[in-house]
Amino acid sequence: MAADTIVLARRIHTLDPNAPAATALAIKDGRIAAVGSSPDLEPYRGPNTTVLDYGDATIVPGLNDSHTHVVFGLDLARGVQLTDLGPLEEVQRIIADAAAAAKQGEWVNGWGLDPNLFTDIGFNGRLFDDATGPVPMFLRMRDGHSAIVNSAALAAAGITGPVDFPDESLIDVDDDDSPTGYLVEFSAMELVTRVIPQEAFEVRAERLRTLLTGMAAVGIASTHVMDFAEGSAELATHLETHGELPLRLRFSPMVNAGASLHELEEVAAMQGMGGRRWRVEGVKFFIDGTIDNGSAWLEQPDVYGENHESVWTDPEDFQKALRFFVERGIPTATHAIGDQGVRYVLEALEASGDARHLAAHRIEHIETIPDDLVNRFAQLGVAASMQPIHGTHHTRADRSDNWSVRLGPERAARGWRCRDLRDAGVTVALGSDWPITPYDPRAMMADSILRRPVETPGAAPVQPEQALTALMALEGYTTHAAAAAGLGSTSGTISVGKLADLTVFEQDPLRITPEELAGTSVLTTFVDGVPTH
Secondary structure, three states: OOOOEEEEEEEEEOOOOOOOEEEEEEEEOOEEEEEEOOHHHHHHOOOOOEEEEOOOOEEEEOEEEEEEOOOHHHHHOOOEEOOOOOOHHHHHHHHHHHHHHOOOOOOEEEEEEOHHHHOOOOOOHHHHHHHHOOOOEEEEEOOOOEEEEOHHHHHHHOOOOOOOOOOOOEEEEOOOOOEEEEEEOHHHHHHHHOOOOOOOHHHHHHHHHHHHHHHHHOOEEEEEEOOOOOOHHHHHHHHHHOOOOOOEEEEOOEEOOOOOHHHHHHHHHHOOOEOOOEEEOOEEEEOOOOOOOOOOEOOOOOOOOOOEOOOOOOHHHHHHHHHHHHOOOOOEEEEEOOHHHHHHHHHHHHHOHHHHHHOOEEEEEOOEOOHHHHHHHHHHOOEEEEOHHHHHHHOOOOOOOHHHHHHOHHHHOOEOOHHHHHHOOOOEEEOOOEOOOOOOHHHHHHHHHHOOOOOOOOOOOOOHHHOOOHHHHHHHOOHHHHHHOOOOOOOOOOOOOOEOOEEEEOOOOOOOOHHHHHHOOEEEEEEOOEEOO
8 A cells, every 4th residue: 555655754752652663654544554664664655655754853643732722712812912021010011002002992902911910919900090091901811710901991891890690700899899900700701801892704714823823833733622612613614615724623612600401402512513624522611710810619718718619609510511411421621720629520520420431531720639639530530631831830939929829838839730640640631721821832841841931941940849751741742632532542642543643853852851842843743644834
């Protein structure tokens, strides 16, 4: 059988334990047809076979970012990027410049705002009123679960006081019930976002194409999209109508707190829909919010008396909704950041009995957990989908950051326990949660090894005992990413019969320093055996 393509390189890390090393592979009809040495593959060389020789490069299975929001994130990442900017006065100056440049009817949008800027003064959007004047402003906090808006935005949305929500969302108010401009969780933010002028479809489509092209350029061949935001199908279909998606997209629609049986049935009916390189598979739940804004679910409240509730006002409703999908063999992923949130989800999966073995189930984020929950993951076979880059970028070794202050030293010391989970035999998939943090997997893997921002050599590592090895970090983007989604039979390793998704690094990611890994070039990314970068 002649192959469509034969790919050669000095080393190929297949991550297949039965044949871990190779120097050549053959591709036929988008799948791996053979793996071995160049002489082994001579029978696959035909007159029309393309041969790609990458010389001294290293080939690994195509990288998968296990947690992104590539369509929903287009809204989350609108306007001025404020990630890691400060102090507050500098951010106010940037927003003032944006307001001065705004045209009639335009808003000032921003994202990535650091909650640590408000630690000593409290969250208050009125702090930006002088900078913006009459121009409405919406600044999404770094965690994506809260926002700061100015007085003009509150007026545009008709928000004049506290609002009751079916979940744990909050419009923050001061002593006289006047809104401060601090919005917590999605139902509260949606009161404002729905009055912000929307982008044209063509603009959003181009932004999505640019985003996905950028992801492919750094080696990402696929991503698990933790939502199926409005317009996702239309945008993906539009891009495929005008070419190919540069990476594979697996969408898991969100199931929000209080969802009715009809809504659950609608999500179940979506399963399997898709196009050439995109597909709806699985569902995404939230059991809590985030520690930084006080909406996570901890076993004991934080130092401010917050972070002690589920976003499901009646958590038993979550169990019923989760079981609906578990019993139908539909994979689930649940956002759980606090220790009680994680515990509750594990208990809910355990209570579903043998049905949980019908599909892969996972928990997202897992920011602080005690020892017994590490072992519960292993006992139940539940995967951990984690973003240790959140810990390296959003917390500090001296525990002066907002996240650590809220938790106190004991619970902060249990943060992002990637290594403990791996050592316990748990599947640990890695991802960026883009746009919460940048998506470059090279930096992500480097941070997971260093437990500090790779671009900040002088920073002290945060919980260095939780560092992953280089192989573990690579597995988090390959074999473990596939296993967490129940896709190990088709992806995650370079093995005969699997999808020909590949990432070609200039240097060997298993033999270089983390700093070198963050800077090594991605020569090519393959999807379905076709170079997309």
